[in-house]
Amino acid sequence: MRTWPTIMNRILKPALAGLICLIGFTPLAIGADAYKIGGLFSVTGRGSFLGDPEKKSMEMAIEAINQAGGIDGKLLETVIYDTEGDPQKAVSGISRLINKDEVIAIIGPSNTPPSLAVKSFAERAGVPLISCAAGITITQPVTPWTFKTAQSDAQAVSAVYAHMKGRNIKTIGILTVADSFGESGKQQLLSQAPNFGIKVVCEESFGAKDTDMTAQLTKIRKEKPEAIVCWGTNPGPAVVAKNAQQLGIDIPLYQSHGVASPNFIKLAGDASEGIYLPTGKILVAGLLPETDSQKPVLQKYIQEYESRYQQPVSGFGGYAFDAVQLLAKALKGADGDRNKIRQALENITGHVGISGVFNMSETEHNGLSPEAFVMVRIQNGTWALEP
Amino acid sequence: MTQSSLHETVRIGLLTGAVAAAGILFDNAYHIQVLVFIGINTILTLGLNLLMGYTGQISLGHAAFYGIGAYTSAILTVHFQFSPWAALFPSLGLAVLVALIVGIPTLKLSGYYLAMGTLGFGMIVFIVFRELDFWTGGSSGLAGIPSLKIGSVDLMSGRNFYYLVWGAVLGTLVVSRRLIESRVGRALRSIHGSEHAAMAIGVNTQAYKLQVFVFSAFLAALAGFLYAHCIGFISPGSFDFMASVRMVTMVVIGGMASIWGALLGASLLTLLPEWLHAFADYEMIVYGLILMLVMIFLPQGLLRGLLDIYERSRNA
């Protein structure tokens, strides 16, 4: 009756079986005289908004170094794997990088859980790991081989609270996303509040994929706080902004650096007007005073990224860019010796990067201070620097 | 019967040899790491395969038991300074207890209602892992889980963990084999054939289903325990709904009602993402297509399907 399925059966069945047997571990070309650097980014899956620009920034930075002749006469070679934000994939990725590709240092992962998962593998193997994730627990307590370039949520919270203190806000309600980013933000919001004389009167959470946060906002409104802080990454906070506007909530709404991208304004539309948020300086590079030491670095990065990829720069790719620059500094004269690289990384001070000025030490493997953040306000669909 | 069980013994012997040989041949720690994940997934799949293949009951919430095994041991070792081995029994015990409590009402359901019941249970457990942040570390996960030691030998070093996991896989295989060949196994197959007929000839179908459900939960918890101490870090994301779906997929792709199918399914679906790295952004499309094509053309699973092709080509 139906012939083509049987034909498909005849031909495709063996072909499929053959295909599955054929795909093997894909061999990778090994450059003889190059330093191999590994990358672990969540290029797809949750957190792809981090991993995608990070991967691009890393490739861009490495290419620039190679065009300038490499480091100590050796070119850099990248091997990048996708973690999909999954700790297990990150672990198999890092053991592949360490044992199969034999890289001398690793940049990434993009998210906190995979970073925490791979940390012990890097420590055991003795490979410098420069994470691009926000979680403060990655480098606190400090372990010898793990560094990170992303600003910690602790610094973002300090920036938000300092701004509130300036405006005499005493009670807040917080609304955090139920994932590692929101979780870590919530802990910082709760633990730092007393230092700024702020009281958290209501704490709520929402699911990363929820479509409506009216219930949580209604509950917060009932407690009558003087401001609301929402801690999450897109798209949830944009829904929060929309819902808050619909409910006619007129107290200030603060968002986190997790939404510091032009896409947030696009998503939330006019509901984003008047929202305050902390951000790395990349978002407001053009608005910075000429005296700011980061300004030229930022403008160069933005110009290169946008002309290379033909898309607006993201606030997150800088983490990987900084990691490459720090690593390049540490590689000089280290002769590929992992321990020397590690020590050199630890001794970097005054490095002006995208996310701030890095001052590493034996007890500080992030090296950024709260000054890495500025507060901005969304006005007429764009960012305005807050004093 | 005796002939086939002799064959099985030979096969398990061969597998033991292959495991030992692989342990010696693969000197790359990355390959060993992948083999460890395959082993852990095989234990998971074996338990679920018994439930799905032999009793025809589906579970879309098995990641819950996997998570209970991992989290119980992790919490006891991190917060209460248990030694990992001492934490093994409470974590397996808790999974068995939960399986009993949940299994009694849930297994009265059937078809999609059973699927939904187990799915709901899995979601609740996942949310509990996420929200009990005081113990579980919430979504950020729980780090610093100690590695397993025998005496002063750290099992995380070298190939020790590989041998431990695959030792557990072989043990599980033998026990599963025993179970299938026994009176219980025959009763199970009768339930799969027709639950009403089985009941009519005096098989206590509820009790048998429950036994298998509890046993598969036990195996899932064992896999979870090994996973937690292998990686040293766990987060709720590893035990969500998609993890349960992945487990079911391993069972079906490998081939239901076959312990060798479980081994094949677990191996293939653990290796597939490693191979698909090369496809980058197309990875999901290729993965989805492979799942669909295998099920369209080899609906009895890869093991049966490949054997059919082999036999046909020999007869031709």
Place this chain on the structure above:
Amino acid sequence: MQELLQYIFSGLTNGAIYAVIALGFSILYGATRLINFAHGEFVMLGALGLITLWQGLKIPLAIALVLAVLGVALIGFLFERLAIRTVSRPEPIVLIIITVGASIFLRGVGMLVWGKDAHSAPAFFSFAPIDVMGAKLLAQSIWILVVVVALTFALHAFFKKTLVGKAMTAASISKKAAWLTGIPYEWMILLAFVLSTATGAVAGVIITPITMCSYDMGTLLGLKGFCSAMLGGLGSLWGALAGGIVLGVLESLGAGFLSSGYKDAIAFGLLLAILYIRPSGIFGAKDLHRF
């Protein structure tokens, strides 16, 4: 009081969306005894498709709405012809894994076409929210509720009053008997797929103005829709409607009065309780099917 009303309004809006998704599950289950785990992805295709047509290509809203739904229905048609019908042994578990594979495949396609960032669309109408005793009711929510109820009535009429609808019901009761009376049941299955995916797309297009849309939005929505269909009783249209509303309102009340972190757990806990007491859902028929 004001809070309670607000929780109920928000629950009704969410519930209505769950209900439309549940309708899609019920139509397909009623006709084929199959659960399509890729259903949520069809919702995603409808939502992102509308955004592209309306915001990207600047097609007028009314036409874009129709095109988005028709386009997704066409994909549903292809899905049935290419994947479901070619299965050599159509057992439920095999079909489930195929639909799981399809959901991963469609998510991959969505990621390639629309990228990894979320998208949003402006509200369809710009009426100010209506104030009911201090609680805000959005024009958008009323519109969604109207669409859902109208859709349920239309589908009900289709299955009870039209010849094709009756033929579909007949084919689902007994393939052989239907075939003997001259009903082409293969066409009925195809039609069920098209109808089901089209309602999925409807859910997608009505959700676009109230939330953010991205390639991975479908999984959770599909799950909630499946849950609603179960709650009401698989295969029943009115059950799907009731199940969706009940789930939405409960979630909202759970988030408001108990804990927003546990709101999904509350909803699923209730689902389990109902399944244990009434294993075939609130409105479900007594007969139980198994694999």
